[in-house]
Amino acid sequence: MIPHEYIEEVVRRNEIADVVGNYVQLKRKGRLYGGLCPFHSEKTPSFYVYPETQSFYCFGCGAGGDVITFIKKINNIDYEDAVTRLAGRAGRPEPEEDDRGGRMRSRVLAINKDAARWFYACLNSSTEEAKQARAYWRRRGLDDKTIVRFGLGYAPDDFRSTYQHLKDKGYTDAELLESGLVKRSEKGNLYNIFHRRVMTPIFDLRGNIIAFGGRVLDDSKPKYINSPETLVYKKSKTVFALQLAKKSTSRRYVLCEGYMDVISMQQAGIDTAVCACGTALTPDQVRLISEYADEVVLSYDSDEAGQKATARSLELFRDSPVKVSVLQIPGAKDPDEYIKKYGAERFRALLDGTGNALEFRIGQVRKKYDLVQDKDRLDYVREVVRLLADRNSPTEREVYAGRLAEETNISKTAIMAQLEEEVKKSSYRRRAEKQKQLLHSGPADTIRVPYQAGGQKALAVASAEQMLVAAMLREPSFVPLAMQRLDPAALILPDMRQAAEAIFRCQREGAAVTLANVGALVPENTLTELSRLAAQYSEVNPTEKDVQLYLDRIAQSTPKSSSANKMTDEELARYLQSLKDRKQGTPRDGG
Ligand SMILES: [Zn+2]
Structure with a gap:
C-alpha cells in the first residue's frame, strides 16, 4: 500500500483539469470544465471536471473518480502504475524516470532554486553594489521579513558571475540555456541575462521557482526584464x-x-x-x-x-x-x-x-456621449439601462435609474418603463441559457429528494446521507462535527456507509479528506458514486446548518422503531432501485 502522504503529494501536484486536458479538450463553464467523454462515444459533452473536489464525472456513462482513477481508466493501467505515472508527470524526481522532458524540467527548477539563493546571497554581500541594491528595496519600503518571504535578491553587475556560479554547481550549458537565465552571444560565449538588477523570483502554485523578474536600480531602460518562457514558465x-x-x-x-x-x-x-x-x-x-x-x-x-x-x-x-x-x-x-x-x-x-464594477462601467459609457445632445442622451440612457437590467437587485436598479434620471433630465418613470422591458428580455435570455446548461450538465435536482414522512421517508434519509457525504468531501471542516453525531454503521446506503467510514478514518489518521485519499479506501464503484455526488452537488455550498439538518434526518431514522433501519432486504433493494431510477445515465463504465 502506498502511504497516503505520497498520494496526497502526487494528487496535489497534478491539477485534475491539467491532466484531463491532455486527453480531452475541455471548455470552462463557470467553476467547472466540460468536454466530450473519452470513455464513451458522444457528440454533445456530458463529461465534466470539478476543480473544487478534484473529480470528474460523466453524466452520459457514469464514469467518474479522481485524477488517479482518470489516468488508470484512460491508460488501462492499475492503481500503482497510475500513481507512478502522475508522480513522473509532476516533475517529481523519480529514480525510474526516463521521460527526458520531465528530467529537464526538474533540472531547470533546480537551477532556478540555486539562482535564487545566489541572488539572495549577492543582495546580502558586503560589496558597494549590494549596498545600493539593499537601499533600493528599502526605498520601496520593504523590510527584511518581506525580502526573505519573497526571496528577493540582486543580480551583480557583470555578465559572467551568475553563469559561472551555476556552472560550478554542476549544471551543463544545455541545461543553463534551457533555464533562460543564460544566453549565447553572437560570438558564441554564454552570458547571464540578468545583471545589475534587483531580482524577484516567480513561483508556481506548488512553490517551485519558475522564473525571475529583474528591475534596474535607477531609471535606465529597459526598466524590467523577465525570464523568457521555458519548459517550466x-x-x-x-x-x-x-x-x-x-x-x-x-x-x-x-x-x-x-x-x-x-x-x-x-x-x-x-x-x-x-x-x-x-x-x-x-x-x-x-x-x-x-x-x-x-x-x-x-x-x-x-x-x-x-x-x-x-x-x-x-x-x-x-x-x-x-x-x-x-x-x-x-x-x-x-x-x-x-x-x-x-x-x-x-x-x-x-x-x-x-x-463597484457597475459604477465603473457606467462611467466608461458616459465618456462616449455628449449629454448636452438629445440623441446622445437617449443613447446613453439606452446603454445604461441595458447594464442595469443585468443586475439582480430591484433596489439597486431603482437607485441607479433615479440617478440616471437626474443626470439626463429624463423622467424616472420613462426610464423605469424602459428598464422593466429590458429586465424581462434579459431574464428570458438567462432562463434560456440556464435551461441549456441544465440540459447539458444534468440537473442537480434529479436526485434531491424532498423530505416526506411516511413511505418516502427512507428515500429522504438516503438523500440526506448522500448530501452529508458530499458536504464532507466539499468542506472537510464539517467532518469533526459529523464524527461527533454519526455512527457510519447506521447509514442505510452501503456505499455511503463505506464512504463515511473512509472519511472518518482519514480524519483520525491525519490524512486530508480528499476524494483521492477516500477513494483509496473504498471500492471503485463507491468512488464513482462519490464523484457523481461531487458533480451533482457542485453548485451547493453547504453550511453548518445544512450539515446539522442532514445529521438530524439521519438520526431520526436510526431509533429502533425506524422503518428505514428495519427494512427488509426486498424493501431495501426496491428503494435503492428507485434511487437509481432518478439518476441520469444508466450504464456504468465498468470497474
Ligand atoms: Zn461518458
Missing part, C-alpha cells in the same frame, strides 16, 4: 503570488498591476494581492484566479494605461463566476503609493468600500 498561465494568496482564508483577491504593488500589499497584510505575469491579463490567468477567488478587486494605477487595463480586465472576468469590483484610489497614483502615504489600515478600509 508560461507567462500567460502564471499569476504572481497566487501560491501565497491561495493559502489565505479570504477569497477576496486584489489584482494589482505589478510585482511591486503585490509585494508591498502583502507586506501590509493583504495576503490575497496578486498580479498577472506578462503585460496584460489573459483568459488563462482569469481562469486560474477564478479557481481560488470568489471576488476580485481590480487595483490598477489611476493613469490612462491603468484605466484601460481595468476595462479590459472587467471584460475578461465577465463570464467568470467571480464578483468583480474596481478600487478607486484617491490621492495616489497606485496602491503602493497610497499605502506609503496613508498606511495599510486606511488602504484596507478603501478595499472594503470599493466602488
Whole structure:
C-alpha cells in the first residue's frame, strides 16, 4: 500500500483539469470544465471536471473518480502504475524516470532554486553594489521579513558571475540555456541575462521557482526584464503570488498591476494581492484566479494605461463566476503609493468600500456621449439601462435609474418603463441559457429528494446521507462535527456507509479528506458514486446548518422503531432501485 502522504503529494501536484486536458479538450463553464467523454462515444459533452473536489464525472456513462482513477481508466493501467505515472508527470524526481522532458524540467527548477539563493546571497554581500541594491528595496519600503518571504535578491553587475556560479554547481550549458537565465552571444560565449538588477523570483502554485523578474536600480531602460518562457514558465498561465494568496482564508483577491504593488500589499497584510505575469491579463490567468477567488478587486494605477487595463480586465472576468469590483484610489497614483502615504489600515478600509464594477462601467459609457445632445442622451440612457437590467437587485436598479434620471433630465418613470422591458428580455435570455446548461450538465435536482414522512421517508434519509457525504468531501471542516453525531454503521446506503467510514478514518489518521485519499479506501464503484455526488452537488455550498439538518434526518431514522433501519432486504433493494431510477445515465463504465 502506498502511504497516503505520497498520494496526497502526487494528487496535489497534478491539477485534475491539467491532466484531463491532455486527453480531452475541455471548455470552462463557470467553476467547472466540460468536454466530450473519452470513455464513451458522444457528440454533445456530458463529461465534466470539478476543480473544487478534484473529480470528474460523466453524466452520459457514469464514469467518474479522481485524477488517479482518470489516468488508470484512460491508460488501462492499475492503481500503482497510475500513481507512478502522475508522480513522473509532476516533475517529481523519480529514480525510474526516463521521460527526458520531465528530467529537464526538474533540472531547470533546480537551477532556478540555486539562482535564487545566489541572488539572495549577492543582495546580502558586503560589496558597494549590494549596498545600493539593499537601499533600493528599502526605498520601496520593504523590510527584511518581506525580502526573505519573497526571496528577493540582486543580480551583480557583470555578465559572467551568475553563469559561472551555476556552472560550478554542476549544471551543463544545455541545461543553463534551457533555464533562460543564460544566453549565447553572437560570438558564441554564454552570458547571464540578468545583471545589475534587483531580482524577484516567480513561483508556481506548488512553490517551485519558475522564473525571475529583474528591475534596474535607477531609471535606465529597459526598466524590467523577465525570464523568457521555458519548459517550466508560461507567462500567460502564471499569476504572481497566487501560491501565497491561495493559502489565505479570504477569497477576496486584489489584482494589482505589478510585482511591486503585490509585494508591498502583502507586506501590509493583504495576503490575497496578486498580479498577472506578462503585460496584460489573459483568459488563462482569469481562469486560474477564478479557481481560488470568489471576488476580485481590480487595483490598477489611476493613469490612462491603468484605466484601460481595468476595462479590459472587467471584460475578461465577465463570464467568470467571480464578483468583480474596481478600487478607486484617491490621492495616489497606485496602491503602493497610497499605502506609503496613508498606511495599510486606511488602504484596507478603501478595499472594503470599493466602488463597484457597475459604477465603473457606467462611467466608461458616459465618456462616449455628449449629454448636452438629445440623441446622445437617449443613447446613453439606452446603454445604461441595458447594464442595469443585468443586475439582480430591484433596489439597486431603482437607485441607479433615479440617478440616471437626474443626470439626463429624463423622467424616472420613462426610464423605469424602459428598464422593466429590458429586465424581462434579459431574464428570458438567462432562463434560456440556464435551461441549456441544465440540459447539458444534468440537473442537480434529479436526485434531491424532498423530505416526506411516511413511505418516502427512507428515500429522504438516503438523500440526506448522500448530501452529508458530499458536504464532507466539499468542506472537510464539517467532518469533526459529523464524527461527533454519526455512527457510519447506521447509514442505510452501503456505499455511503463505506464512504463515511473512509472519511472518518482519514480524519483520525491525519490524512486530508480528499476524494483521492477516500477513494483509496473504498471500492471503485463507491468512488464513482462519490464523484457523481461531487458533480451533482457542485453548485451547493453547504453550511453548518445544512450539515446539522442532514445529521438530524439521519438520526431520526436510526431509533429502533425506524422503518428505514428495519427494512427488509426486498424493501431495501426496491428503494435503492428507485434511487437509481432518478439518476441520469444508466450504464456504468465498468470497474
Ligand atoms: Zn461518458
